[in-house]
Amino acid sequence: MSESPAKPAPFGAVSAPGKSFLIGEYAVLEGHTAVVTAVDVRAHAHSPRPQHDERPSPDSPFVAAAVELVSGWLRGHDYEVPAPEALPVITTVGFTAGNRKLGLGSSAAVTAATVGWYLASAGLDVSSPEIREIALSIARAAHSMAQEGRGSGADVATAVLGGTVRFSREGIEPITTPSWLAIGFFDAGAPARTGSLLESLEAGAAGSREAYDAAIAGIGAASQRFQAALDPALAMDDAFAAIQDACRRHNEGLRQLQDIASAHILTARIETIIGAAEWAGLAAKPSGAGGGDLVVVFARSGAALDRLAVELYHQHRVALVRKLETNAEGLRAEPRPPVNSRIKGLFKRSIDARREALALATGVPLARLADADAGALAPEAADHMIENVIGVMSMPMGIGTNFTLNGRDYLVPMCVEEASVVAAASNAAKMIRAGGGFAGFSDPPWMIAQVQLVRDDRSPSAEIVARIEGARDRLLELADEAHPRLVERGGGARDIEVRNLDVDNIVVHVLVDCRDAMGANLLNTVAETLAPELAQISGWRPVLRILSNLADRRASHVSVRVPAHMLASKQLDGGDVAQRIEEASRFAELDPYRATTHNKGIMNGVDAVVIATGNDWRAMEASAHAYAVRGGRYGPLATWRVERDADDAIAALRGKLSIPTAVGVVGGATRSHPTARMALEILGNPSGVELGLIMAAAGLASNLAALRALATEGIQRGHMTLHARAVAMAAGARGAEVEALARRLVDVGEIKPERAQALLGELREGGR
Structure with missing residues (x-):
């Protein structure tokens, strides 16, 4: 090679994706073929940034092995190697839910990213096929060294090459999944112990070789069946039937291995997910070794996955993991490292210095931050937003720091006039960060369009309900015709519900997936479109046709684990503070007078982000407080409980929050207001679902800050x-x-x- 040596750019980064097994686990260890896809959660290797307290990760055996082998390769090919003290910082983004890993191959991604960073520092293009082959060889050897020869190497191959691959020890072949195939991942609720499972299986196989070989052969055949189903020449129904059959065969093989190993590969939670998926006409299997982590579900459409997610969460409290994109790009250079929300001493700096730090951390151009100036919204622009404009009122906008949500850092714009909200939320987020950050998931972005029908003939209401339910398919078709572009984006009508309010009033609900829009206008259009058809079907008179702002089908759910020592005050140790916070939480659960103030503190954080991003804070408030009374009595949106260790000492405080988040990132003030657009850029231009989770995290952080203050020195x-x-x-x-x-x-x-x-x-x- 003749490329000239080059040192790494000061803030350059190289990233590699995580992975998910689609089928063929266990059998791949015995020479069979597996199908593995890259998922777009990424490990980044990058130089330390001066404004952050970032340190290299030399204690990781995967980083150490990667550095040793790639440095040797570079020296052997006459490239300059970075000095030993120039180790990269490793940042993993999206591999965790709070403090729990999700089994997405973080060690392989870290190994690949480290190798890629060293190769890029020598001036080599890590996206080129030739360099990727070199990176793959080095990374596989390093990963094998670090885990003492265990594993197939499929996760490393996917981390370097990306996409979806057919993998065996004999070779790696890129393959394509059908465009119609929707793939989702459900949380099996516990970290899998792959090493322990393999050890148990090895011990069991030694005494039951024939049964073991038969089970492995069955899983291998299931993998082949799955691969055959990906043939683009197959019709969708035939292909999906083959995928269902392949998953059933794979799961049967796992049950046989489970008996041989005397270990739980298909846990009760995994079996629940598989059973619900099969009942809904979908296909499911564990992704990885089983015993925990994730279950992969295959469907003919994203809507079918969402319906299963709703069923599993409301019936079994099983969550669809946040959207994981498959077929992710492999090893690649990044223009900058991921956002780090830990900026030292931001509150001590001038406004100009804060903007400089924010621009450096997020990549938003410094000049762009001028859209946070008081005059960013000109009176002429405001005159087109509402009526009778006489001017513009400004509010302070601050940045919430220390937020880590689902393994990703966010600097959170917060627009609020109340003192201490931003500082308190940032301080609480720092405590939460020490326990792994916020873990969150969302309901599908479903909203409700309502059509009120008032009695206009003598037909019994029960008969009218039956007529409308019988016309469900036609009504859904009409609803989709009202917004064809929404359907093109993956949204659309999902269900029809009929509620008999009294002898003279029926209300029809149309559940609509709004995607990244808040959805008010499109829902109102859907209601107007269906009203004449409903009048014809029912013989009753349509009156109100409008959305409902009770977005109880579109909630965000976040949870945290705060180590007790992080809660300590000058007068109280962390365990005492945690106990007091639990007692304060129970007070809110018992008393609606306290719950109202408890929830107001949550909305301090939520509304600040809602306003900053140009969303409808009045709709958010109405929905949140209606949601708080959904059980028939007003209660707290967030609750807290202590966690005790084996010696009955308080080890941590656990909190959780569920709140409707009918917010959007397209349309309305989110696009017409320059400051709102800038706020979304600071957040990395999130999806509507992601934005709702960020708002929920801000609310839970604000709640923790308020309860800790009340439990210690008092709020004043x-x-x-x-x-x-x-x-x-x-x-x-x-x-x-x-x-x-x-x-x-x-x-x-x-x-x-x-x-x-x-x-x-x-x-x-x-x-x-």
Whole structure:
């Protein structure tokens, strides 16, 4: 090779994807073929960034092995090798749910990304087929070295090559899955212990070789059946029937291995997911070794997956893992590392310095942040947004730091006038970060269009309900005709529900998947479109035709685990604080008067993000509080419980929040308001579902901050200093005078305007 050596760019990065087995696990270890796909969660290798407290990861055996082998290769081919102290920082994005790994091949992705970073630092193009082959050879050897020869190497191959591959020890062949095939991943609820399962299986196979060989042969045949189903010449129904058959055969082979190993490969939760999928006409199997982690489900459409997700969550509390894109790109250079929300001392910097740090962390151009200036929304633009415009009112926008959600960092724009909200949420997010961050998942983005029917003849309401339910397919077809572009984007009508409110009133619900839109306008169109047809079917008179803002089918669910020591105050240890927070949570669960204030604290964080991104905070508030009373009694949206260790000591605090998040990233103020557009860019232009999870995380962080303050020093102490600053400014303090006067007001314990003016006079006299 003749490429000239080159040192790594200061902030350059190389990333590699995770993987998911679609079929053929276990059998691939015995020489059979497996099908593996790259999923778009990525490990990044990059240089440390000066504004963050980032450190290389030399203690990882996978990084150490990769560095050793790739450095040797570079030296052997006359390339310059980065100095030993120039180890890359390794950042994994999306491989976890809170503090639990999801079994997506993070070690292989880390190994591949490390190898890729060293090759890129030598000036080599890691996206070229030739260099990828070199990277694959080095990464497979390094990964095998780090795990002492275990594993097939399929995860490393996918991390380097990307896409979907047919893998065996004899070779790797790229393959294509049908465009109609929808693939989803459900959370089996526990981390799989692959090493333990393999050890148990090896021990069992030694005494039952014939049964073991038969089970492996069955799984191998299932894999071949699956691969044959991917033939593009097959009709969809025939191909999907073959996929269903392949999954059934694979699962039967796993049950046989389970008996041989005397270990749980198909746990009760996995069997529940498989059973529900088969009942719904879908196909499912564990992805990976089983025993936990994920179950992969195959369907003819994304809508079918969403319907299964709704059923599994509401019946069994089993969640569809956030959207994982398959066929992800393999090893690649990145223009910059992923966002790190830990920016040291951001609150101490000037506004200009904060903007510089934000631009550096997110990649949003510094000039673009001028859209957060007070005059960003010109009166002329505002005049086209609402009626009778006379001006524009500005609110402060801050950045919530320390947020990690599903393994990905976010710097969170928050627009709010109440002091302490941004700081408190950021501090709580730091505590949560220590426990792995926020784990979250969402319901499908389904909203409800309502059509009210009022009695206009003598037909019994039960008969009318039956007529409408009998016309379900026609009504869904009409609803989709109202928004063909929504259907093209994967959305559309999902179900018809009929509710008999009283003898004279029936309401028809049309459930619509709104994708990335909030959906108000399209839902109203759907309701208007269906009203004449419903009148003809029922003989009753349609009256109101409008969306419902109770978005109970479109909730976001987040949970956290906070190590107890992170909660400690000057007066109380972490366990005591955790216990007090649980007691405060129980208070809200028992008393609607307390629950109202509890939920208001949650909405401090939620609404701040809703407003910053140009979404409808009034709809969010209405939906959240209606959701809080869905059980018939007003209660808290978030709850907290202590977690005890084997010695009955409090080890951690666990919290969870469910909240409707009918928000969008297309249309409305999210696109017409320059500051809202900028806020979405800072968040990395998330999907509507992702934005809802970010809002829920901000709400849970705000709740934790408020409960911790209440459980320790009381809510007033933190508010006092911030209130003192506001009083100081109102009294005329400027610049450094504000902090000095605020401190004096707190010291004297009298935060009043007249006292502030007197102390300001003394302060200025003393400075002469």
